[in-house]
Amino acid sequence: MTAVRLALSELRRLAAGRLPKLAIVAMALIPTLYAGLYLFANHDPYGQLEQVPAAVVVQDEGTTTTDAETGEETERDFGRDVADQLLDDGGFGWVETSQADAEAGVRSGRYDAALIIGPTFSADLASAGEFEPQQASLTLITNDANNYLAGTISDTIVGKVRDSIAEEVGTEAADTFLRGFASIHTNLADAVDGANQLLKGATSLDDGLADADEGAHTLADGAAQAADGAATLDGKVGTLASAVGQLDDGAGQLASGLGELRSKTADLPAQTKQLADGAAQVADGNAQVAQYGREAADAAGQVLPTLDGARSDAADALDQGRSDLDQQLSDLCAQVPDDATDLAAQCEDLRAQALDRLDTTRADVDGALDAQRTDVQQAVTTVEGASTKLDQLADGSRQVADGASTLAGATPQLTAGIASAADGADRLADGTGQLADATPALVDGVHRLADGTGQVSDGAAELAAGTTKLADGSGELKSGTQDLRDGLAEGLGQIPDLDDQTREDTASTIGNPLEVRNDSLSSAGTYGAGLAPFFLSLATWIGAYVLFLLVRPLSTRALAAGRSALATALGGWATPAAIGVVQVAAMFAVTKFALDIQPSYGLLTALFLVLVSGTFVAVLQALNVWLGAAGQFLGLVLMLVQLVTAGGTFPWQTIPQPLKAMHQFMPMTYAVEGLRQLLYGGNLATVTRDVVVLLGVLVVALGLTTLAARRQRVWTVTKLQPELVL
Template sequence: MNPFRLAVAELRRLTANRLAALAVVALTIVPTLYGGLYLWANHDPYGQLPNVPAAVATDDVGTTLSTGERLRVGDRVADDLVRSHSFDWHRVSRQEALDGVEQGRYSFALVLPRTFSSDLASSGDFHPRRASMTLETNDANNYLASVMGNTVVKEVTTSVASQVSSTAASQLLVGLSQVHDELGKAADGAGRLRAGATDASKGAASLVTGSQRLTTGLTDLRDGATRLAAGADDAVAGADRLHTGASQLRTGLRTLSSKTAALPAQTDRLADGAEQVAAGNRTVAAAGLEVAGVSTTLRGDLAEQRSALLADLRTAGLTDEQLALVTTRLDRVDATVGRADGRIQTASRQLTALSTGADEVATGARTLARSTPALVSGVDGAATGATRLRDGAASLETGLRTLGTGADRLAAGAGTAVTGSTDLTSGARRLQSGVAELGKGAGTLATSLTQGRDEVPDPTDAQRRAVAQTIGSPVTVDTSSMSSAGSYGAGLAPLFLSLALWIGAYVLFLVVRPLSPRALATSQRSVRTALGGWLAPVAVGAVQAVVLYLVVAVGLRIHVAHPVLTMLFLLAVSMTFVAVLHALAARLGAIGKFLGLVLMVVQLVSAGGTFPWQTLPEPLQWVHHVAPMSYAVDGLRRLLYGADLGPVLLDLGVLAAFLVAALALSSVAARRARVWTAARVHPELVL
């Protein structure tokens, strides 16, 4: 009897009745249930993260930058998280977020403090503070959710740091541009200062000449003021005499008024006296006009000399402050002369009026002589006019005295001005020397500023944005994958496909006999007996592999890069796993089945199906290199994801070695099984 007949006989036994057939069908779909359900449940968990509730709370009150810009990073971070839909974010208050995490409404919460923005902006005032965020987690909700929350916080931290770095770099580059521009302006200003210093040097030379002429003019002004003071004293004496005469005229008119009874006899004498007074008044008035003319001429000369002086000083390059000082001094002199001239002109007009009045008195006296009846009223009017004349003379005397005082002051001020102009000449010479030195220094400054401006970078707006972005995020990662799983479920598929085939092979030997008793009772060769016991579960295992592949590739839509090769590889893996478990069951019986379960657990943790095998403890790393499931997982990864298929040959070679070794062990077990022992008749453990 060949091995295939033995396998067919075993399959007929397994399907001899409806219940047995249903059991075989159930065994066939066990790998599919295990691998398919697990991969379905974990097909794309990261795509479902937007359904995981999370809270974000911000107490950030914001801050104002030195540029006046309002900064509220907390609101920006919260809004970006909500818009990102990375989780089911809820923007709530701080207390509501904490209560939600504690009560399980939220998996975790991100809390931003009141000083978040001000801490981020603190580098601008050179008192930097690190901004902080609080991640509130509760592992009682879900440990992995807390881990993912930490990942989100790191991403937010990186994003905020990049924004802050970009903003700071942009402000720094703007400052460099402003420094470059201001240095250029300073260099231009230094150049203009050098040119101005050259002109100022020439002006200082002119100032020396002008100040010398000013000294001469002020000396003349002082001498003229002295003469004016002497003339004013003479005018005071004349005004005093005028006042005395006016007083006497008033007294006489009063007496005349009281003695109107003798008026007809005295009118001729009165007329003569009045004519004499009128003549004297005309003499005084002429003198007053002469003094007024001299005063007017003096004031005109002073104004002309003042204008010429100021023009010369300005032409000489005198500064506005120096001109203001000279102008102030001249204003005082001009004001004093003006007041004196005003009073002299007033006195002259009053003397003229007095002369005219005296003439009228004389005419009136004559008229009085001819018009005696109207004499009384005329005498009274003359007495009143005489009173005004006396008062005017008094005012004239006071004005002339004031003029004399002003002239004295003018002379003194002119003397002081002479001394000041002498000092001005000396200062102008020092100014000329200093301006020459200023020109040299300005030239050196202009050269240095130009060199400094050329050394300061002046980036364009586009360059500034590019540099700021580079500083804020100096490293970019270009991800290039030689092969890609595409989803979390696809990433786990190699491990759970292999594990499902092992479980499928394991459950087969719960009902399949590893060795046919009929074959053992005959003279069949041990190899044929072993192959016959192996082929029956291999057939069921092949169906398991096909169904599992169809569910994963078609039902779960996990992309398979090499469908045919993957299917063939799954069959090879199933055959190898069936052979290993067949050998254990055939050689060790119930103990072998238990060892098959132990091997499944050991291979589950050592196959490297989730974390890289290098992360395993060293003993499990040794197990990884000798366990058949490690090579099954490696081969399926390359076939599913489209990687280099070269290592698949090594995986197939190792699996083939396990297959041959397992069949050899089964053959040995078949040969030993021909001998019945007490342990076989009454086994201590039956599974």
């Protein structure tokens, strides 16, 4: 309780009077003012870039591009497109103006940056498609004397514009390139088809020449044989005259015989017609008989199911009758008096004999029925066989009728043919007479034929030799054409054949081959929220620092009274720590509700800020207790060191090596790290480590203060009259 009383006593001392109370309120609000103003001023500067003036100058003269596939010309003005993109949503507040005005504006500070698009910008971008590549360029004018970050941001914005243009132009160039592949593929496919047709023609030519070569040799052989035959014919033509005379006599006899045959077959068509009509009547009768046979077979097939049904009904009736007889006899025997034992036994015997006789009768009936069913089955089988034979008979008779009808239909043609043959024989006889008259002239022609076939034989031999050479050449043509076809087909397989969608997707990927996906494990949201951990930690240190401008680090009365060193140290720490709680509460409320920076872990963030404040108060208390005014100055120096080593803005790995070594030993390092995790929804295990480190610093600082309080029980001249008082 001594530490609590000391803290309350210090609070009463501080609150004694109006100005001290106002001073306490001011100290409580200093961290809020510091952090709130900084975070408010830097809440979202990138969202206000449209207020930053910048100039864009368009000097581009445009260019004409030619579609590689259709040959159509298109006017392009990439510079105008870039300017429109910037004026529409280009980050800065872009204004289109002249080059002179833009340069003067950047020099005077009226514009923070100027972008100049040169006159050959479009032509340079399109030059690669004409195979006269020129790298297009944009001129960015900045002035660090106006604002360094404005120049840096300008570089970033123009870089994005450059990437966008490069992607658009690269995609368009890749699309044109792929369209060229499509044209090449189409033309090469036509060439392959032509080569296939050429190969087919060469193959046909080779086959034809091979056949021609074979035919030429065959012709040569045939011509030689014809020459030999003609010579032989020439030697035997003398006997032709006598043979023609004999032929003339035979033709006369043939004409006489065929005339007699024609007269005897004149009545044959009518006779065959009568035969066909009779055969048709027989076939109809047999078909009707076969129909009767099938009906009889169907009726016979129904006998067995009917017989089986009747037998089943009779069996059911016998079973029911036996059951009724058994019941009636049982009822009759049951009416016998109990004292007539012999009569009851006789009744039971009679009932058993009756049932046995009934069963025997039923067995005899079943046997008789089985025998009858077997006879009926045989009869049904016989009827069905007869029906089948009748069907065969009907089919055969129908075939006979059809054949007779066909014969009747063909007989007129036969008689007409005989008559025609008789007429032809008459004409043959006339012709042979004429042939006999012309035979002498034929003998003379045969002599001339023998001479001509000799000449044909010599020409055919020469033709065979020429076709052999031609066939050899066509084989080489076929081989070369096949090699051409195979080479074109192989080249066609190596050229891509893309559909429109695949070509567009491929061109887009070539124009922009890399996509960066932002997969953030945690996000601050705005620039101000990103700086919040650093500014909150720094404001907490400043709040703790100004407290000791008014609050005494140790109670002089407690030291003079010989109070416990630990109680004195805790009493001196509790008062500024309590005011520190008010400081962080006000700062947290303004940050959350006024600046709309929403922590992922709200309660844990508030408690962590309380721990940070208490730790910073303990560190500054220890410095003040041990070093006095020099310790208070050292607290300011320590704040400056932590500004650059805590990694609140840039990553701490980027600071120079001497300062980098101090990063792990500064308490603000762990305050910034813990607030980042709590504000952005990071790793709570890291927060646990930061809490342990800050608690360790708090305990060490309070321990050093306790040790100093123990030593300050002894009063010295330096303590009574310090050399430096702040």
